[in-house]
Amino acid sequence: xxxxxxxxxxxxxxxxxxxxxxxxxxxxxxxxxxxxxxxxxxxxxxxxxxxxxxxxxxxxxxxxxxxxxxxxxxxxxxxxxxxxxxxxxxxxxxxxxxxxxxxxxxxxxxxxxxxxxxxxxxxxxxxxxxxxxxxxxxxxxxxxxxxxxxxxxxxxxxxxxxxxxxxxxxxxxxxxxxxxxxxxxxxxxxxxxxxxx
Amino acid sequence: xxxxxxxxxxxxxxxxxxxxxxxxxxxxxxxxxxxxxxxxxxxxxxxxxxxxxxxxxxxxxxxxxxxxxxxxxxxxxxxxxxxxxxxxxxxxxxxxxxxxxxxxxxxxxxxxxxxxxxxxxxxxxxxxxxxxxxxxxxxxxxxxxxxxxxxxxxxxxxxxxxxxxxxxxxxxxxxxxxxxxxxxxxxxxxxxxxxxxxxxxxxxxxxxxxxxxxxx
Numbered sequence: 001x002x003x004x005x006x007x008x009x010x011x012x013x014x015x016x017x018x019x020x021x022x023x024x025x026x027x028x029x030x031x032x033x034x035x036x037x038x039x040x041x042x043x044x045x046x047x048x049x050x051x052x053x054x055x056x057x058x059x060x061x062x063x064x065x066x067x068x069x070x071x072x073x074x075x076x077x078x079x080x081x082x083x084x085x086x087x088x089x090x091x092x093x094x095x096x097x098x099x100x101x102x103x104x105x106x107x108x109x110x111x112x113x114x115x116x117x118x119x120x121x122x123x124x125x126x127x128x129x130x131x132x133x134x135x136x137x138x139x140x141x142x143x144x145x146x147x148x149x150x151x152x153x154x155x156x157x158x159x160x161x162x163x164x165x166x167x168x169x170x171x172x173x174x175x176x177x178x179x180x181x182x183x184x185x186x187x188x189x190x191x192x193x194x195x196x197x
Numbered sequence: 198x199x200x201x202x203x204x205x206x207x208x209x210x211x212x213x214x215x216x217x218x219x220x221x222x223x224x225x226x227x228x229x230x231x232x233x234x235x236x237x238x239x240x241x242x243x244x245x246x247x248x249x250x251x252x253x254x255x256x257x258x259x260x261x262x263x264x265x266x267x268x269x270x271x272x273x274x275x276x277x278x279x280x281x282x283x284x285x286x287x288x289x290x291x292x293x294x295x296x297x298x299x300x301x302x303x304x305x306x307x308x309x310x311x312x313x314x315x316x317x318x319x320x321x322x323x324x325x326x327x328x329x330x331x332x333x334x335x336x337x338x339x340x341x342x343x344x345x346x347x348x349x350x351x352x353x354x355x356x357x358x359x360x361x362x363x364x365x366x367x368x369x370x371x372x373x374x375x376x377x378x379x380x381x382x383x384x385x386x387x388x389x390x391x392x393x394x395x396x397x398x399x400x401x402x403x404x405x406x407x408x409x410x411x412x413x
Contacts, residue, residue, distance in 0.1 A: 013249070015245055015249075018245055019241065022244050030235075031232055034231035035229065038231070043236075044237055048243050048244050052244075054354075054355065057354035060353070061355075074354075074355045076356075077355075077356030084404075108226065112226045112229060112232050115223050115232050119233075135228055135229075135230075135232075135233050158213055159213045162220065166216040166219035166220055169219075169220065170219070173219065173222055
């Protein structure tokens with residue numbers, strides 16, 4: 001089902017459609033929440049709130065727009081609100097209440113969203129190799145040992161995975177190159193500018 | 198497993214080096230725990246529950262039907278209307294208030310945040326044709342410090358925000374009227390932030406009051 005079909009059917013709130021939207025974007029929404037909050041329990045709360053709020057606002061969503069950046073905007077807002085709520089409930093010096101900081105990882109949230117969406121499109125075996133390579137910092141030989149497969153298999157999977165991932169993220173790299181670091185924290189360059197104040 | 202052979206007869210090491218170089222700008226994200234974090238299995242079911250709950254709440258909500266008392270005035274009421282016009286001319290504010298009350302389309306109750314815990318506000322939203330007047334009676338909101346001011350915002354469920362005006366509370370009787378040129382019915386929340394004058398930072402993070410807009 002295309003994004004446009006998902007967006008147009010989302011307001012009906014059918015379980016299958018909600019599952020489909022969650023299946024496509026749930027991981028990326030969770031990533032945004034984790035990148036801002038760093039806590040699995042609160043990130044899960046943010047994911048629930050994001051989809052509930054998105055559904056409530058879905059009748060106003062223009063299906064000609066991309067569904068992903070819209071969900072990202074809601075997720076980011078929910079995560080920031082959760083972050084601020086937590087900070088405000090902490091016992092703090094009253095003078096510090098004047099400054100409600102933004103989460104330090106906010107600028108990375110948009111890129112994390114894009115990378116997660118790309119990773120979620122990789123086949124499982126390729127995804128494992130990329131994770132072990134970039135996140136665990138393992139060499140091909142170590143990955144082969146961990147997976148119990150020949151090192152040639154790991155090389156082949158890694159080759160395919162990296163080529164695929166580079167293709168999936170090419171547009172983000174191009175945007176970053178052309179627009180520097182001015183915009184990406186809220187994904188607004190992907191949205192209809194009329195929707196941003 | 199038959200995928201040990203390099204595809205296309207190419208040198209996979211060389212080709213991967215090229216792809217890796219292309220991914221280098223994303224090294225921080227690819228190495229972050231958040232990107233690789235796995236949502237709990239039960240999260241999908243919880244999301245479904247939340248959406249179902251939201252749907253149930255919406256279906257129980259009263260249909261949007263702003264109360265309007267304006268209508269055709271019969272001839273036999275014209276004298277009364279004339280009298281009303283005189284009264285309107287004499288006591289514009291009172292009459293205007295009465296008309297506003299009839300045209301109020303939503304109620305607003307705001308509670309103070311941790312930045313202004315003793316503050317609150319109540320009011321309504323009136324369709325005045327040219328726009329929506331958001332009439333608030335403030336209670337406990339201190340005057341904005343010199344160099345700062347308060348700003349009202351409508352916020353939609355998706356986080357979109359629209360400014361509805363500014364005020365400072367350094368005088369007056371606590372009543373404030375904000376104005377919206379967008380359809381208030383499409384926004385669920387009214388917030389008030391404290392802003393710094395001429396600050397390059399145009400964020401609206403310092404929320405002092407927040408509350409739902411309850412449609413009548």
